[in-house]
Amino acid sequence: MTVIEVSGLTRRYSGGFEAVRGISFEVERGEMFALLGTNGAGKTSTVEVVEGLSSPAAGSVSVLGHDPFRERSLVRPRIGVMLQEGGFPPDLTVAEATKMWAGTLTSPRPVDEALSLVDLTHRASVRVKQLSGGERRRLDLALALLGKPEVLFLDEPTTGLDPESRRNTWELIRALLHEGVTVLLTTHYLEEAQTLADRLAIMHRGRIVAQGTVSEVVDAYPSRISFVAPRGVALPVVADTDAAGRVTVRTNNLQETLHELLAWAHVNSVELSGLDARSASLEEAFLAIAEEAA
Numbered sequence: 382m383t384v385i386e387v388s389g390l391t392r393r394y395s396g397g398f399e400a401v402r403g404i405s406f407e408v409e410r411g412e413m414f415a416l417l418g419t420n421g422a423g424k425t426s427t428v429e430v431v432e433g434l435s436s437p438a439a440g441s442v443s444v445l446g447h448d449p450f451r452e453r454s455l456v457r458p459r460i461g462v463m464l465q466e467g468g469f470p471p472d473l474t475v476a477e478a479t480k481m482w483a484g485t486l487t488s489p490r491p492v493d494e495a496l497s498l499v500d501l502t503h504r505a506s507v508r509v510k511q512l513s514g515g516e517r518r519r520l521d522l523a524l525a526l527l528g529k530p531e532v533l534f535l536d537e538p539t540t541g542l543d544p545e546s547r548r549n550t551w552e553l554i555r556a557l558l559h560e561g562v563t564v565l566l567t568t569h570y571l572e573e574a575q576t577l578a579d580r581l582a583i584m585h586r587g588r589i590v591a592q593g594t595v596s597e598v599v600d601a602y603p604s605r606i607s608f609v610a611p612r613g614v615a616l617p618v619v620a621d622t623d624a625a626g627r628v629t630v631r632t633n634n635l636q637e638t639l640h641e642l643l644a645w646a647h648v649n650s651v652e653l654s655g656l657d658a659r660s661a662s663l664e665e666a667f668l669a670i671a672e673e674a675a
């Protein structure tokens with residue numbers, strides 16, 4: 382079932398600037414779709430329209446089968462938005478802020494449950510202003526989850542989190558996806574998208590310049606094999622060697638090239654020290670795409 386459908390979406394600001402220029406993507410139930418892009422690419426401008434905060438200048442958006450702007454009252458209770466800085470009176474405690482937010486919802490989770498999901502139970506009686514940056518981010522997530530949303534909008538959900546909290550948040554998001562929650566993620570943190578997203582789109586200047594599963598996007602970029610070989614040996618493959626003698630081979634067929642190299646090293650008794658072979662990362666693909674697009 383398609384939960385989010387964006388077709389030919391264009392968003393224009395007063396003054397005529399087109400921040401989003403005819404983009405299309407779909408997100409299925411229980412799937413995470415990540416919107417990535419350079420600064421000013423149009424991610425926030427897109428997400429705001431999908432959340433129903435603004436109407437498109439052209440094209441259409443559907444969330445859970447409804448127009449999120451014109452039928453906002455039907456869509457809003459079923460979505461959760463993780464805001465950047467919830468904007469609560471800083472003197473409220475964590476429990477009070479959560480309770481206050483719960484008061485605006487029709488059938489919220491119990492406050493204790495929402496806080497426990499994000500590991501903030503032990504901080505329930507602390508004032509919001511006394512939380513660390515990472516704890517505040519987790520409170521923002523608790524508030525987004527309070528209404529048991531079917532669709533969750535996450536904007537940089539793990540910024541400022543320490544590695545353990547980040548892992549825990551990823552686990553929580555995975556569990557939500559498993560339960561069938563649909564997630565639209567925007568992030569600059571490419572490892573997060575690579576780890577969690579089923580599919581993603583990379584935006585640049587209002588357009589989608591690459592879209593697909595992580596491997597579809599990444600596979601278009603060469604894998605890399607590197608090692609240090611004894612000086613003077615003639616390698617069986619095309620390679621670059623840096624001043625320190627480290628050899629880098631780029632290939633579109635990692636398995637084949639690696640096999641060829643290892644067979645050659647074996648037959649010729651050549652030691653490839655510090656051997657490392659890896660597919661392109663999402664970060665490398667992103668940088669290459671951003672460079673090409675610019």
Ligand SMILES: Nc1ncnc2c1ncn2[C@@H]1O[C@H](COP(=O)(O)OP(=O)(O)OP(=O)(O)O)[C@@H](O)[C@H]1O
Nearest residue numbers: 394395398400418419420421422423424425426427
């Ligand atoms: N209210 C506005 N009026 C006019 N232009 C705007 C407005 N809001 C955003 N823009 C412009 O629209 C473009 C897209 O901005 P947007 O915030 O959607 O990008 P983004 O991809 O979310 O960027 P970032 O990664 O920096 O958060 C930018 O050029 C921005 O300056």
